[in-house]
Amino acid sequence: MTSAALLTELRQKIPAAHLLDQAAQLAPYESDALTAYRARPAAVVLAETQAEVVTIVRLCHQHDVPFVARGSGTSLSGGSLPVEDGIVIALNRLNRIVSLDPQRRIAVVEPGVINLDVSKAATPFGLYYAPDPSSQLICTIGGNLAFNSGGAHCLKYGMTANHVLAIKAVLPDGEVVHLGGESLELVGPDLAGFFVGSEGLFGVALEITLRLLPRPEMYRTVLAAYRSLEAAGNAVSQVVAAGLLPGALEIMDNLAIQAAEAAVHAGYPRDAEALLIVELEGERVQVEAEFAHLLQVIEASAPYEVRVAKDDADRARIWKGRKSAFSAVGRLSPDYIVQDGVVPRSHLGEALVTIQQLSAKYGLRVANVFHAGDGNLHPLILYNGRTAGDLERAEELAGEILAMCIGLGGSITGEHGVGVEKRRFMPAMFTPTDLQVMAELRQAIDPREVANRGKMFPLADAPVLTSHGAHPLELAGVISRE
Amino acid sequence: MAAGGEVIAVDSTAAVQDAVLTTRRLLARGGGTKSALSAPLPETTVLDLRGLSGMLEYEPGEFVFTALAGTPLQTLATALAAHGQYLPFDPPWVEQGATLGGTIAAGLSGSGRQRYGGLRDFLIGARYVDGQGRLIRSGGKVVKNAAGFDQHKLLIGSLGRLGVLVEVSFKVFPQPQSYSTLRIDAGTMGAAVDLLGRLALGKFDTEALDIVFDEDDAPAVLVRLGGWSTVLPQRIASLRAWLGRGTPLAADEDLALWRQARALAWLPAGTAVVKIPLTLTEVAPLEDALAGTGAHRRYAAGGNLAWIGWPGDLADLEARLHMLGLAGLVLVGQTTKPLIGVRTGENLAARIKRTLDPNNKFPELA
Numbered sequence: 001m002t003s004a005a006l007l008t009e010l011r012q013k014i015p016a017a018h019l020l021d022q023a024a025q026l027a028p029y030e031s032d033a034l035t036a037y038r039a040r041p042a043a044v045v046l047a048e049t050q051a052e053v054v055t056i057v058r059l060c061h062q063h064d065v066p067f068v069a070r071g072s073g074t075s076l077s078g079g080s081l082p083v084e085d086g087i088v089i090a091l092n093r094l095n096r097i098v099s100l101d102p103q104r105r106i107a108v109v110e111p112g113v114i115n116l117d118v119s120k121a122a123t124p125f126g127l128y129y130a131p132d133p134s135s136q137l138i139c140t141i142g143g144n145l146a147f148n149s150g151g152a153h154c155l156k157y158g159m160t161a162n163h164v165l166a167i168k169a170v171l172p173d174g175e176v177v178h179l180g181g182e183s184l185e186l187v188g189p190d191l192a193g194f195f196v197g198s199e200g201l202f203g204v205a206l207e208i209t210l211r212l213l214p215r216p217e218m219y220r221t222v223l224a225a226y227r228s229l230e231a232a233g234n235a236v237s238q239v240v241a242a243g244l245l246p247g248a249l250e251i252m253d254n255l256a257i258q259a260a261e262a263a264v265h266a267g268y269p270r271d272a273e274a275l276l277i278v279e280l281e282g283e284r285v286q287v288e289a290e291f292a293h294l295l296q297v298i299e300a301s302a303p304y305e306v307r308v309a310k311d312d313a314d315r316a317r318i319w320k321g322r323k324s325a326f327s328a329v330g331r332l333s334p335d336y337i338v339q340d341g342v343v344p345r346s347h348l349g350e351a352l353v354t355i356q357q358l359s360a361k362y363g364l365r366v367a368n369v370f371h372a373g374d375g376n377l378h379p380l381i382l383y384n385g386r387t388a389g390d391l392e393r394a395e396e397l398a399g400e401i402l403a404m405c406i407g408l409g410g411s412i413t414g415e416h417g418v419g420v421e422k423r424r425f426m427p428a429m430f431t432p433t434d435l436q437v438m439a440e441l442r443q444a445i446d447p448r449e450v451a452n453r454g455k456m457f458p459l460a461d462a463p464v465l466t467s468h469g470a471h472p473l474e475l476a477g478v479i480s481r482e
Numbered sequence: 483m484a485a486g487g488e489v490i491a492v493d494s495t496a497a498v499q500d501a502v503l504t505t506r507r508l509l510a511r512g513g514g515t516k517s518a519l520s521a522p523l524p525e526t527t528v529l530d531l532r533g534l535s536g537m538l539e540y541e542p543g544e545f546v547f548t549a550l551a552g553t554p555l556q557t558l559a560t561a562l563a564a565h566g567q568y569l570p571f572d573p574p575w576v577e578q579g580a581t582l583g584g585t586i587a588a589g590l591s592g593s594g595r596q597r598y599g600g601l602r603d604f605l606i607g608a609r610y611v612d613g614q615g616r617l618i619r620s621g622g623k624v625v626k627n628a629a630g631f632d633q634h635k636l637l638i639g640s641l642g643r644l645g646v647l648v649e650v651s652f653k654v655f656p657q658p659q660s661y662s663t664l665r666i667d668a669g670t671m672g673a674a675v676d677l678l679g680r681l682a683l684g685k686f687d688t689e690a691l692d693i694v695f696d697e698d699d700a701p702a703v704l705v706r707l708g709g710w711s712t713v714l715p716q717r718i719a720s721l722r723a724w725l726g727r728g729t730p731l732a733a734d735e736d737l738a739l740w741r742q743a744r745a746l747a748w749l750p751a752g753t754a755v756v757k758i759p760l761t762l763t764e765v766a767p768l769e770d771a772l773a774g775t776g777a778h779r780r781y782a783a784g785g786n787l788a789w790i791g792w793p794g795d796l797a798d799l800e801a802r803l804h805m806l807g808l809a810g811l812v813l814v815g816q817t818t819k820p821l822i823g824v825r826t827g828e829n830l831a832a833r834i835k836r837t838l839d840p841n842n843k844f845p846e847l848a
Contacts, residue, residue: 014731086544096697104761126683148628155545155625156655161632162603169832179827185809186639186785188847189587189669189834190602191827193635217685240543242568243656282687285713285720342624367551374626411627418629429629438631438837444833456630481483 003042003085006063010087013055020044028072029088033135034078034421036337036391041068041082048093048334050110050168050206052282056089057451058174066453069204071112071140074133076338078417079199081451089204089457097121098207104166105212106182111142111205115149118210126210130157133415134323144206146223148417150250152322153289155373157213158416161196166209169195171202172446199417202445216281219247221315224303227418229253229368232274233349235301235371238347239278242297246288248279249373249448253352255332256325256367256380263328264391269305275305276372277322279315307387318463325382333365333382337394340416341405345375354404355379361398364390375415398460403428418456425430425457487526493533495609495617495648501529502646502843503615509845510642512552512581516588517822518812519756523845535681537548537561539623539722543845545654548623551583551647558582558725558780568657570598572690574744583647587641588813593690593743593782598655600783601638607624607651608634609652612644613839624649631739636834639811641820644838658708661689662718663736664728668693671769674701677831678724678785681705687722690740692750693765694705708742746789749778753791756799756822757777758808771802796822821848 010019020026021043021115031038046052051070066086080480082088093330095112102125107118115136118129132151133139139149144160145167157163180192196204220296226232232251239246248470252260252275257268268275268337280287280294298306309315330336343351352368355377367380378402383394402412412418412425427436439457442449490501490508499506504544508527511520520686522528529554540547542565549558554568555576562568570592573585575733575847584610591600607621610633620633637647668674674693688707705728707717733741742748749755763783772779775798778791790810792799796817803810803823812820828848835847 014624032604062562101763102683104684104763107762114731115837125741148632150628151627158599158603159626159628161635162599162844166826175829177827177830179830181759181809181826182761183759184783185591185757187757187809188821188827189644190635190638190827191587191829191830192633193638196635196836205650206583211813214683214685216687237543241546245656257803283685283709283717286687286709289710289713296575339626342622344541344546346541346543371626375624376626387600396666410624411622413628413823414624414626415628422629425632433616437612437616437633441561441631441633441834445830 001016003063003065003087005202006059006065006087007043009059010056013059014045014052017326018046018048020046020051023131029082032073032075032078034081034419037078037081037420039084042085044088044090046090047092050094051482053089053091053094053204053206054170054174054176056087057170057172058088060399060450060469061173061448064262064448064450066450068452069142069146069200071143072138073141074135075147075419076340076416077147077421077453079417080143081420082210086453091140102127104182105211107143107212108208109208111140111145111208113141115139115141115144122212126215129163129210129217130213131160131163134326135351141208142205143399145196145208146198146200146478147417148415150376152371154245154248154371156245156377161193162197162212164192164208165211167192167195167205168207169203170204172448172451172475180209184211186360194426197417199419201442203343203451209280218284218287219279219281219315220287221277221309222278222298222300223268223307223316223318223449224294224301225305226276226303227272229274229352230349231302232276233352233372235276235298235303236348237346237420238297239294242293244280244294246278246373247281249298249371250322251275251370251372252322253368254283255365256329256369257333259328259367260325260329262330264320264324266317268321272305277470278346315469329367329380329382333384334382335385335391337381337383337398339377339379339381339398340413341400341402342414343377343379343408343410344373345372346409348372348375351377351408355401356398358397362393364394364397371414374414375410399476420455423456426456431460485527485603489520489528489530491530491533495611496610498529498534498646498648499615499617499744501527502611502613505843508843510583510587510646513554513579515580516584516813517577518817519588521586523818526845531581536573538649541805542567546625547581547654548624548648548649548651549828550579553582554579555582555585562654563657564578567654569604569652570606570655571601572744572748573601576744576811578745582650585607586638586647586650587640587642588811591787593692596691596783597687597689597713602635605634605650606653608637608647609649610637610645610647613841613843617648618645621651626652639743641846643799644835658689659734660714661706661708662733663704663706663731664718664721665731666705666725666728668701668703671701671766674703675765675785677703682762682784684724690782691784692743695779699806704739706736727743736763748780749791753793754779754796755813756792756810757789757813758788758790758803759786759808760808761786761825762786764808768808771806819848
C-alpha cells in the first residue's frame, strides 16, 4: 500500500495543524479500548469540518488507501483499530450540537459529540437521550452509531438504532447521502436503520438526527442480594413473569461486587454471591403501584437483603457502582478481556453455570456483570499478559463462551460489535450465504473496501495480537470496558 | 387467475425460493389489505404468502416471538394476549386480515406506537429470499444484538421490492391492564398542535396522542393512558387537571374508538389511503396545503404520522407533498407508484436493489 501520494495531497488540502504523521503523534491512535490489538496508521487527520471529512474520504477512495473513522476510541471490539499505513479520521473536533428542538424532541448532532452531552443539552427541556453505554462520559455519538451501542436500558428502550432518525453520511466512495428523516415514522426502506451498526464499513456519518425522550417523572430503584447467581437469575424471570417492564435489570457477581466496592464504595453487600438491581420509571402513581408489586415479587424470590434507594443520591450511588464495575475489576488483574455475548433471558442461569465451569477448566477467574433484562452477558476474563500463554488461554475461554451463546440461540455481540475481535465467530452465527450477501452489500457501497477494512468480515487479514495492558484512559478511570 | 398475471400460493420457504427462480417477475402478497401495494402488476406473478403462516417460537418470558411472514396479525395478537402481551407498535388492519410480512413490507405502525416506538423498534430479525432465490438471515431472536448488517431494517417499507420475507422475529411487551382516553375539543388546529407540543414535554406516559376531526371538521385531541387499573382513574384526573379540561371516555367507548383507529374505519369508502410521516411543526403547513381539497385527515403519534383519505387525483396530492418537502405512501387506491413526494437516500437504495435483485425479479423501488 502506498500512501505517499495521498499524504502529499492531504497536506495540500488539510491545514497542517490538523494532520499528524510523526511517530509520537500517531502513538495514541494505534489502538482503541481493545488494547490487545495495535496498528500504526500513516497519518491521523483531526477533521474540524464535515467538508474536510468528505475531502479525506474522496482522496482515500481515489488513492485506494483504507481509512478508519474514530471518535474517542472506546471500542471494545477493536472497531476503531487503525489499518497499518492507512488513514485515521479523528472526529472529536466535529462536535457541534447543530440544533435541539424540544417540541419535536429531536437533536441534530455531529459525530464527535459525546453521548452524555446530548442529554446535558436536553436536560433544561425535561428531555434526555436514552442509549447509555457505560462509557457515555467519553464515547461519541458517531461511534455509538457505527456500532449500534446499547447500555443498561435496551429491553425497554432499544439500542442506538432505535434512537437515530436521520443520517447525513459520506459513503466510502465520496458520495454524500441523506438517509431517514426527522419524523419517528418513515416510508420506503429504513436506510438509516440499516446504516446504524455497519461498523464504519458504509462510510462516515457527518450529521445525525437523534430522538429525545421525556425524562420520567419518577425512578424507583431496588437492590437485592442473593446467596447464589441462580437465585438472582430466577428473580429476573419472576419480575418479567409478573408483567413488569423495568427500565433496567442488572446482575453482578461477587467478584464484580468486591471490585466495585473497593473502587467507589457503592454500599453493596460485600458477601453477596449475586446482586440484582431493578429500576422502574414513569409517572409517579403508576411507578409507586408497580414498585409495591415489584417488592413483593423480590421478597418472594428469597433474597437475604433488600435495599430500596431512598433518594436520587442513593440511586446515583447504586448506579455508580454498577457502571464502574468493569474498570474496578481491572484493579484485580493486570489484564482482562470483556465478552459481550447474548443469550435468551430464560437461559441466563444455564449460561452462568457454563461460564463458571469454563473458568475452572481454564484456571482463569471470570467476573460477571450483565444486563439481565436483555440477556446480554459481560463475562470479564482476568489474565496476566506477562505470563506466557495466558492471553491465548483467555482468548480460547472467551471463544467457548461465544460458542455457548450461539448454541443457546443468542448472539456473539449485544452491543460492542464484531470489530476485529469477533470476526472469526461470524461463520458460526451466519451461513456462508448470509456472509456472501453482506459482502456483496459492502461491495455495492464500498467497491474498493477502503472504509474500516479488516473489520466484521471473517476472512480479512488478521492484525497482530499482543498484550499491552489497559488503555491509558482506563487506568485514569475515565473509560470503562462495557 | 388474477388480472395481469398468475397467482402462486406458497406454503414453504423452499417454495418461495423456487417461485423466485422460476418466474420472470413477481410481487409478494399477504392479506391484501393494502390494495395499492398488492394489486397485480402487468406481467407480474402474485406470490400468495397466506399459506406460509404460523407461530414458530414464542416464549412469553423472553418478550420475543418468531413467526412465518404470512401469519395474520390477528392470530398473533390472540396468541400474545393469552399471555398478557401485545404488539406495541399497534399495526393497522389487524381485524381486516393484515399479515406480519405485509405490515413490515409496508412499514406500518399505528397510534399506539406513541408509547414505546414503531415497527422499526420491535423487529429484531428476519429471514428473507432475495431476487436470486437465496435464503438470507439478518438479525436474530434476542432483543439485543449487534452482529452483521441489519438487512431486516431495509425490508421495513421495502414494499416487496428487495426480497420476500419468510420468517420474522419481534420483541413484544406486556400490555397495559387497562386503558382510558381523554378527549379535548381543541377548537382550532393551532390549539390542537400546541396541546400536542405541551404533552410531548409533559410528565404523562401517553399510549396514544392523536388529533381527530368531527363532522364539522373541528379538531379534537385524544390522549390515551394505559396501566394499572387501580391507579388509572387517578392518572386521568391528574391529566385533566394539568390540561384544565377534557372529557374522559367510558371504557367501552375507549376500546371501540381505538379499534376503529386501527381499522382506519373513520375513512369513507372510495378514498385513497395515504400515510405521511411528518413532525409536529409540519402538521399546520400540511393542514393548510390540504384545505379545501376534501381530504380526510388524522394525525397520530404526537404529530409524527398523518393518515390521509384522498378523494381526488393522487398526482395532485403528490404535488402538494413536494411543496412541503414531505413523503407519502399510498396504501389503498389506484396507483403503480405508491411512494409519492420527496424521497431520501435513493442512490443508496438503488445500489442495494441492484445487489439483492440484479435481475429485477421484483418491481422497481421508485
